[in-house]
Amino acid sequence: MTEINPNGRPHAYGFDTRAVHAGQRPDPYTGARAVPIFQTTSYVFEDTDSAAAYFNLQEYGNTYSRIMNPTVAAFEERIGNLEGGAGGVAFASGLAGQAAALFTMLQPGDHVVASSALYGGSVTQLKHLLRKLSVELTFVDPDDLSLWEGAIRPTTKALFGETIGNPGGNVLDVEPIARLGHDHGIPLVIDNTFATPYLCRPIEWGADIVIHSATKFLGGHGTSLGGVVVEAGTFDWSNGRFPVVADPSPAYHGLAFHETFGMYGYLMKLRAESLRDLGGAMSPFNAFLLLLGVETLPIRMDRHVANAEDIARFLVCHPMVERVRYAGLEDSSYYPLKEKYLPRGAGAVFSFDIRGGRAAGTALIERLQLWSHLANVGDAKSLIIHPASTTHRQLGDEELRAAGITAGTIRLSVGLETLDDLIWDLERGFRAARAAGGTNEEAAAAAGRTVEGVETEPQVLR
Amino acid sequence: MTQSTAVDLAAYQDETTIRDLIGSARTVAIVGLSPNVLRPSNFVGFYLQRHGYRIVPVNPRETEILGEKSYPSLTDIPFPVDIVDVFRTPEAVPGIAREAVAIGAKALWLQFGVISPEGARIAEDGGLKVVMDRCMKVEHARHAGRMHWLGFNTGNVTARR
Numbered sequence: 001m002t003e004i005n006p007n008g009r010p011h012a013y014g015f016d017t018r019a020v021h022a023g024q025r026p027d028p029y030t031g032a033r034a035v036p037i038f039q040t041t042s043y044v045f046e047d048t049d050s051a052a053a054y055f056n057l058q059e060y061g062n063t064y065s066r067i068m069n070p071t072v073a074a075f076e077e078r079i080g081n082l083e084g085g086a087g088g089v090a091f092a093s094g095l096a097g098q099a100a101a102l103f104t105m106l107q108p109g110d111h112v113v114a115s116s117a118l119y120g121g122s123v124t125q126l127k128h129l130l131r132k133l134s135v136e137l138t139f140v141d142p143d144d145l146s147l148w149e150g151a152i153r154p155t156t157k158a159l160f161g162e163t164i165g166n167p168g169g170n171v172l173d174v175e176p177i178a179r180l181g182h183d184h185g186i187p188l189v190i191d192n193t194f195a196t197p198y199l200c201r202p203i204e205w206g207a208d209i210v211i212h213s214a215t216k217f218l219g220g221h222g223t224s225l226g227g228v229v230v231e232a233g234t235f236d237w238s239n240g241r242f243p244v245v246a247d248p249s250p251a252y253h254g255l256a257f258h259e260t261f262g263m264y265g266y267l268m269k270l271r272a273e274s275l276r277d278l279g280g281a282m283s284p285f286n287a288f289l290l291l292l293g294v295e296t297l298p299i300r301m302d303r304h305v306a307n308a309e310d311i312a313r314f315l316v317c318h319p320m321v322e323r324v325r326y327a328g329l330e331d332s333s334y335y336p337l338k339e340k341y342l343p344r345g346a347g348a349v350f351s352f353d354i355r356g357g358r359a360a361g362t363a364l365i366e367r368l369q370l371w372s373h374l375a376n377v378g379d380a381k382s383l384i385i386h387p388a389s390t391t392h393r394q395l396g397d398e399e400l401r402a403a404g405i406t407a408g409t410i411r412l413s414v415g416l417e418t419l420d421d422l423i424w425d426l427e428r429g430f431r432a433a434r435a436a437g438g439t440n441e442e443a444a445a446a447a448g449r450t451v452e453g454v455e456t457e458p459q460v461l462r
Numbered sequence: 463m464t465q466s467t468a469v470d471l472a473a474y475q476d477e478t479t480i481r482d483l484i485g486s487a488r489t490v491a492i493v494g495l496s497p498n499v500l501r502p503s504n505f506v507g508f509y510l511q512r513h514g515y516r517i518v519p520v521n522p523r524e525t526e527i528l529g530e531k532s533y534p535s536l537t538d539i540p541f542p543v544d545i546v547d548v549f550r551t552p553e554a555v556p557g558i559a560r561e562a563v564a565i566g567a568k569a570l571w572l573q574f575g576v577i578s579p580e581g582a583r584i585a586e587d588g589g590l591k592v593v594m595d596r597c598m599k600v601e602h603a604r605h606a607g608r609m610h611w612l613g614f615n616t617g618n619v620t621a622r623r
């Protein structure tokens with residue numbers, strides 16, 4: 001129960017307290033302080049009436065762990081609370097959550113407007129998966145509000161963007177885009193993975209749905225895949241544009257989710273229909289590990305940001321570096337937006353371009369001792385990837401440019417190690433890169449050329 | 463956004479008031495209760511019954527709903543009512559509020575989307591507590607039930623068992 005202060009108002013707990021407590025009270029049955037791992041597929045009903053009430057959604061009750069699980073629910077409520085939403089629904093991965101979130105509100109013939117500066121996996125999902133569902137898509141330069149507005153059609157059902165874009169590090173101007181959407185009766189969907197609710201809470205700026213790949217900073221230790229979808233609970237799904245949410249549902253014996261559950265209607269439908277039918281449920285064990293991560297989110301993010309800012313400043317001054325794209329740098333064009341939306345920092349994922357292109361990038365990566373060369377972000381460990389020699393290996397320089405990167409682009413996810421060690425390691429890499437730089441660039445490029453007949457679409461950056 | 467009206471909804475969504483009402487009420491008259499099991503009012507009536515409240519249907523078109531006798535109006539109910547829970551259009555609320563005052567109810571509870579500043583004022587002048595644009599089922603589930611099992615944000619934080 002919430003404590004009531006002498007002035008009659010409920011006490012408002014701070015973010016750090018809620019990161020540790022929200023969504024989980026000590027288990028009433030055993031007193032267990034840590035969240036119990038309810039590793040069960042299913043739940044015994046008290047009686048047949050209760051079973052019926054649970055399946056009819058007339059009562060909040062556990063039925064089957066594809067649809068709900070008490071350990072997962074603690075995670076869902078915690079993120080819903082930290083984001084300031086009506087609640088959350090967790091998924092097996094970020095992309096599973098994103099697909100389900102969109103699936104819940106879209107139908108064939110609909111249209112989505114999305115930022116062009118997105119995680120590659122999201123680009124692929126939006127472009128190809130949605131097309132299979134006969135949903136059309138327009139990508140727009142996220143920095144130009146008039147392009148968002150110009151792309152809106154009568155069939156547009158969602159605006160989609162990332163708080164901090166991957167890997168360009170652009171900061172989305174959430175507030176006017178949300179207002180634009182609302183003027184047209186369209187919700188704004190934000191992927192807040194890189195910021196986490198500690199650095200930015202998009203709902204406070206008008207976003208309607210917030211999606212996370214919990215795989216990244218929320219979990220924070222690179223152990224578990226997971227995703228979560230939070231809804232603000234304020235969007236009017238009955239505004240005429242969303243019969244798929246508002247009308248009696250043929251998939252749930254005629255239930256009208258928005259009318260029946262009001263501000264919880266979208267989330268109910270997301271769970272009781274989309275999660276039930278698509279099936280990408282989060283495992284209770286993953287929820288347990290992700291909850292452990294979230295408990296330390298505030299202190300981890302402070303350290304991630306502090307290390308990232310120092311490394312960005314080190315890179316800016318480095319002779320081997322052509323360009324650093326990090327909104328936390330004062331001369332970044334995104335710095336004013338960072339000051340508005342991300343006052344505690346622009347996160348810890350950003351990219352820079354190394355002098356000497358592909359060969360230099362490869363040499364740097366090969367020399368590193370401490371930075372892990374892999375395709376992920378948001379681990380306690382520092383991570384690095386050179387798209388041109390890995391995920392985008394099949395692309396020529398022109399194609400790389402089209403993907404928003406160069407042959408020398410290197411992406412970092414700055415971890416929690418001792419700053420001096422991270423810089424020491426990069427410095428060794430730069431020395432190796434300088435030795436290799438430019439000399440065999442053409443050879444490296446040739447090695448990366450496409451084999452005839454092989455699909456040239458790049459593997460996406462995680 | 464759901465509401466564009468200038469009502470100060472927060473004043474009618476006070477957490478202490480809501481919790482006191484949930485905890486102390488026994489008898490809840492549901493104005494506009496539908497016999498259709500898919501209607502929101504039926505969901506709420508069913509749920510409140512399951513959780514031990516006596517519900518009193520107020521619906522002139524029905525004789526019995528959810529196993530309880532249905533009354534044409536609040537003033538026809540021959541016993542005391544704690545909460546008058548309203549599932550009607552906002553235009554009907556002032557009249558309902560007057561009746562709620564007349565029968566000595568303790569509170570007027572207006573469900574999601576039932577927004578009536580005039581009705582609220584009438585009830586308050588008559589000494590009733592008022593809750594507006596909130597669902598009684600949801601508030602019960604938040605404070606005393608199992609809403610957290612479905613990942614909803616109850617806002618509850620506690621280290622007590």
Ligand SMILES: Cc1ncc(COP(=O)(O)O)c(C=O)c1O
Binds near residue numbers: 166212226
């Ligand atoms: C910004 C962003 N969104 C979404 C995803 C997808 O998340 P997941 O891998 O958990 O499906 C990723 C990474 O993979 C990401 O970096």
